[in-house]
Amino acid sequence: MKHETPSIYGVLAEFAGADELVAACKRVKAAGYDKVEAYSPMPVEEAGHALGHKSYLSALIFCGGATGAITGFGMQTWISVFDYPLNVGGRPFFSWPSFIVITFEMTVLFSALTAVIGMIALNGLPQPYHPLFNSAAFERATRNRFFLCIEAADPRFDLAEVKKVLQSTDPLLVEEVPQ
């Protein structure tokens, strides 16, 4: 079966190095494309900056940590003062300095869980299928190559125009990625 206009996910360009990728990101961004994503085998901070990526994950982790601190201290206070007051060596029921250690551990635990689960969830993982995995070249994205994809969902997406822009960034390869 042949479709007349096969729907595509986007157009993918491959680069040899991180610097080329960053340059391409800036260029594509300057050309006015918004639905753009860079892919690299290791973190390339400038690429994210060039594409204007921002994450509120740190704020989320802070909230997680604060929840942990309140939970830890609140739990110990409620149990030791109200629900199950126990005289231990004549100490006051609200002997808060001895609650600090567990409060600290709970803060760390909640922050760490928020950091990892938050990172995974905000990234939309686990995601077993992604259109980019249709590209054979994209296997190199976790090896030694750097990729830039302008997605078809971009309002300014025009196949010929997009290909021209990507070709102008000195790529090793430009290809369409099927949906």
Add this chain to the structure above:
Amino acid sequence: MQPTNDAALQTSTAQPTHDLPVIAPGHTLASITDKITSIVLRRDTPLAWAAGLALASTGLFFLVISIAWLLAKGTGVWGINNEVGWGFAIINFVWWIGIGHAGTLISAILLLLNQQWRTSINRAAEAMTLFAVACAGMFPLLHVGRPWLAFWLFPIPNTMGVWPQFRSPLLWDVFAVSTYATVSALFWFTGLIPDLATLRDQAKNIWAKRIFGMLSLGWRGAAMHWERYEIAYLILAGLSTPLVVSVHTVVSFDFAVSIVPGWHATILPPYFVAGAIYSGFAMVLTLMIPLRSAFGFKDFITDRHLNNMAKVMLATGLIVAYGYVMEAFFAWYSAAPYELAMIHNRMFGAAWKSYWALILFNVAIPQLLWFRGVRLNPMWLFMISIVVNIGMWLERYVIVVTSLERDFMPSAWADYYPTKWDVMLYIGTIGFFFFAFFLFIRFLPSIAIFEMKSLVPRRDAGGAKGSAASSTKEGTHHS
């Protein structure tokens, strides 16, 4: 674009390079990927690995037997008695958890301090942490006598209407160690995600592809993902740093908050933390020196790494030595008869051999590390690391046993002798540790691939292996 064109392309982009201090010159993104993934993805299994696993399995067998016997008979099969209630179980618990701390130090504290040399050793060191904490956790769990009721330690609402006692360091320990185990596992898995994706893409076998594909959660290295990933990773490092200090501080509180002579000392928390890092680095060296030879990782785990780890060992060893001196000084300066009796008993009492052996192993022999020749000699370093592992075990033995054997009243004095079940359980955990470590080095990347890639200078990222070597000075030997 065919993969066969890669070599030509890489050569064309080769550029003069900077100093490469922590990775052998000439490595590219591709060569790092191939080198590390080939160990996991190779089809044949090295015989030495199988032999090592078999030996470790024997230890694992001991573990199963000794736990089964313990559960059938109760803690009476151990050498503990009314006076010395903390025998091998606590000694081994502290020993193992201390070993774990070096992994966290390498992966978290050295990351925050921007020490690039940590990169090639952090993955294996974190795995070591995870397995060491698992070994450590077994001991208190079994020591409670009825491990199936261990959940009573956690604040779980129950029909009896009772709650744990939050003013006890032993309960703090429950929270500290379980948090530490959880955070170590999270840190380790987070670090693995991008490398699992690399394995997914490098694997030829369909099942390997599927399994690594599932484990990697569909990671594809998007810039937005990396952005969040780096935030999460950095914050995990920031959290682990105070956590690791808190864990061994709380372990020392188990001793220091009591009034037992030799335990009730303010020096204990810093002295325990330093001792933990000391023994942990010794264990890292014990594992890394054979690992880098067996897998040909000398390009990644260079002499610089050995040198730096030896220096950390020397520094923490000196802090520990200071702790030993201060223990004796405090006892003398306090003029408290029980403290004086305690230190006299340690040095010249029944356990004098253990005490002086630990001084020899932990203080005297490691002074060899002042010599650069020793630090750069893997064989010497390996032997010293074994000596320190033993010395640190003896230290915990002396602290736990001598203080409990002779405390305040002669009527409460007793001698402690471990039974064969104590010894077997200890050997069993060592077997478990190496069993898990052998599986790890075969089935997961034992060096962090994506972090190693960040060490390759940008201009050289696509460069060919040969072209960069000539322009690189010997940067691996000074630090």
